[in-house]
Amino acid sequence: METFALLFSRNPFLIRFFQTLTFAAVFLVTIPHSFGQKEVGNLAFTVSMEDPATHLYHVTFRCDGIPGDTLSFKMPVWTPGYYQLMNYAQQVQNFQATDGSGKPLKWDKTANSRWKVYPKQTKSVTLTYDVKATRNFVAGNYLDENRGYISPAGVFLYPEGQLNHPLTVTLKPYAKWSGPIATGLDSITGQSHTFVAPNYDLLYDSPILMGNLEQLPSFTVQGIPHYFIGYNLGNFDRQQFMADLKKIVEGSVAVIGDIPYKHYTFIAIGPGGGGIEHLNSTSISFSGEQLETRAGKNQLYNFLAHEYFHHYNVKRIRPVELGPFNYDQQNRTRMLWVSEGFTVYYPYLILKKAGLMTEEEVFGALQRNVASYENKPGHRFQSATQASFETWEDGPFGRTGDEAYKTISYYSKGPVLGAMLDFKIRHETQNKKSLDDVMRALYQTYYQTQKRGFTENEFWAECEKIAGTSLRELFDYASTVKEIDYPKYFAYAGLAIDATPKDVPGSWLGISFTEKVDSLLVTEAEWESPAWKAGLRKGTVILKIDGQKADVQALSALVKTKKPGDPVKLLVLQNDQPKEITAVLGKKSERSFKITRLPNPTALQAAILKAWL
Template identity: 30%
Template sequence: MTGLVQVQLDLSNPQSHLVHVRLEISSPQAQQQVSLPGWTPGSYLIRDYVKQLEGFKAVQQGLERSVRRTDPSTWQIDCDPDAGPLVLSYAVMATELTVRTCHLDQDHGFFALAAVVLEVAGQRWSPHRLTCVLPNGWNAFVPLPTDATGSWLATTFDQLIDSPIEAGPHQSHPFEVLGVPHRWVTWFSDPACAVWFADRYPTFFEDIQQVCLACCRLMGEPRPASSDYLFVLHLLDEGYGGLEHDDSTVLVYGRRNLETSSGYRKLLQLVAHEYFHHWNVRRLTPRELRPVDYNRASVIPSLWFAEGVTSYFDQLLPLTAGLSTPQDYFSDLGEDLSRYLLTPGRQVQTLRESSEEAWVKLYKADAYSASSQVSYYLKGAVVALCLDLELRRHQSSLSAVVQQLWRSHGRHGRGYGESDLLEAFEGQVTGLAGRLEQWLTDVDDPDCSGYLLDVGLALEPEMSSDPWTGMTTGLKDGWLVVQRVLRHSPAERAGLMVGDELIGLAGQRLAKPEDVPTHLRAGVAQPLLMARRSSLRELQLCSDPPQPKRYKLEPVANPTTAQQAAQEAWLQQRVG
């Protein structure tokens, strides 16, 4: 096959945590360049995967070829284009267990292939064949078709690195969604959990199928967008997250969370989020990601739509699938609205800025980030809620807009820009583009309370009983230290910063976090003894009156018939 790139991954020595890679280029250039991607689509951070690569060699006709590094992630090999295939070999250390990196031990292997496979210059759009050498008794699960030899075939480099690999002695569970084959693979970090999980949730696979069906209904589609889909779940003691791909998703979830019904519901929401992404993001894609630049960050103003709209729907989808209750949904939505309203950074960073700065802020958050930024997932979901309820005032819905964009862009592989989004919303409701533009560029909050009143709900604050300092404390090596200081807070005015050790307040010794509010008096300046680096200092801390500690969604008393009808239609994602 002309232009074929063959990739072999050798996992046969898992205790070394090294995956040995052999990459054969059938038609090399005279000065062949190869490079390792710096990031994985869907996770917007340059991760410099090359730091895990070692032992790079290039051989042609049995002779080692001269290699020159042109940048940290790129090599140039001098070779003879007429002398046959060029074979590259190297190893990748696989010790980081996340959905976007690689992990290999005696129990399993997982590989996000952007961190493993080199891109061959000039052959990004050439076919790639993948084989794996596995320990005895292991299986490999890859969301790619196979040939007669059992090798996996990708039509392009992009398709190959969009195909994560899970390997180990575990099995897959097949099921169908509207005639489309799906597989589910779970790696239990504690094998004993497999029996516990099956006993605790005997309808799990039926529930997953219902979530997938709910996604199809929301998109107005008779079938999933993928023709063969793979779920991979890493069930660890703790953890949460997922990464979407065209024909698969990889999920991480904490087993301890599954001991409660709310924790199980959160898992279904995670599944819904990532599965919905195989439309919104993977196929209905911001134009800045067509094609992907694997070594450069792109400014993507519409990430709020890609992630925020998906986050809004992921809580609704288990409800529309019949797997949760309206009360569950109100509780979960109330938690998100609480997080939003208690994030002071929402008054500093706009939603568009949050999207554009994803590469340098969201994935690099620190103890001060809450004061200066807001997640495009979180505020994007809040704006999506307001958009949906505004559209419903005019006999439309957010799902109708997503379906329209799917028909005009996603189905045809056309990337969308922010202007396309504004046009789609304006096409449903005159003037909505202007309102959306304001929500994207202003730091003022949308009128959530007004929209929620349409569906018979009120957002009620729950006040703290303690005076407010704007700081969070915790124990570190047995010492009470400041973990967060909010901007414009009493703690900031007093001169505190993250890392300060707190020793005494108002003449009383401080030993643990709960000691602080015990000695506070709102509106009264109190002496605070603290240590920073090697010096002791006394500051004056004057706390403010108690503030809301959370918000809850509550039904309004005596809802009108119109409110009841609007709520029912909204919760079932119907119009009218």
């Protein structure tokens, strides 16, 4: 979130979910803003929701003592962790501005996400507005009779030039709700449902969940409390789940060796909706029913470990471009393959060492990452650094439509590069150092000491310093589309990886589809497949196959009975026009990238594999 946001629905290994509660003491490391802002005046929000069936939050924003004959108020166009433009301002309704005595003030909406207010001589300005909240998503806002979720960037306006100003937020939950309020914000002692933020960066990093919520038994790690609060959690063994979650947190902390917050909350917003990381919380979609199967549990635990580990990798160990933020436009970086990709890789090891994943499951997870990247044509066109930089246009999983074949996902290539970098460092240092040492060095040097993010050059310099050798080849693998020598790097850890192409049984047309009553709807045509070359694209409707009604049986018979090189006549509907085309069937070849132990590892290979797992 991207942090990780639609991963739940698009990637089985990266799911995201959770949070709820009011605390009386919260850390929160602040990233200082760079705009020379002066902390003058007082900023206070009140959010009410008297009729949640309308899906409207009512916001009152009082600004006292902010100087200027003209004040500009802005709403972010995105939220950190989800690298897509959100157009939050579109949901703002009924905007009004008044002075300290309640008299209307002149105002204009001068841009999509900017309102200008003309306060004249008054030192107090009050804004009131409603926010439509209908998107049940961790980067969106939602409100109904059962719960309310606030993604702060989409609710709270900021005075231009005052992002570093402290502020308070008072919540007035719906009267029929019985649950606590979950947020990473500090509460103010003696003031009901009132919270304080030292600046807007912290406010926008602190989602809020209210409603009929359930709080699971908390646990501590190194004396620090960890909470899990959510809506509609489902049926599962809560005690076992929290015991497992504690192991995930402990394993993550062991990598870095420091806990930089005073409490942490998993905020579960309900089924569906992705996940986004924050400094001392994570918002996640969650359903306990997923724990009923081994595969479902693996997906969920990898997702939770991913979102939790993000509080280190991307929130604190971060590219320099990711904070302080510009909320008016995209914040681009070439390093999401590290921030997101490594945060896919680390949960495999954390869960393995916690006894929550087996060796075979770790191998299988990495195998799927490699295959997802290599068996799609995008690896010929887009590097990991390009995918990172262009995610604002492409999306976290690459483009869709006719140009989908030109892109990759840093969620697939990133964890593989992380594993290879880890193996290389272990090999070059005789198993004395690993990627863990790089992560700790970045954390200590840039987050703790210099209190900033790292540049791309600084990242590679730290890696080479710890490895004690040049890592130019790995740099090229990240920044170009150079073919990767997987066997070389996996062998460092005593592992074999099957990169040999093998023919897939049967003939090949190259489409994915959904079945309609009397036709097939193409949902994807593989690049340079027989279907692609014949002109089939996503959205094409296939009416007949060799004169027969197009259905699953006809397509299955075609693949089984026809040979590569045989023609197939298809009657299709494109742009509402019938058309007859001929596709010449082919033979598909794929590499499995199955990962296994080498039969006769050297002493160093065996030692690296043992330490790695």
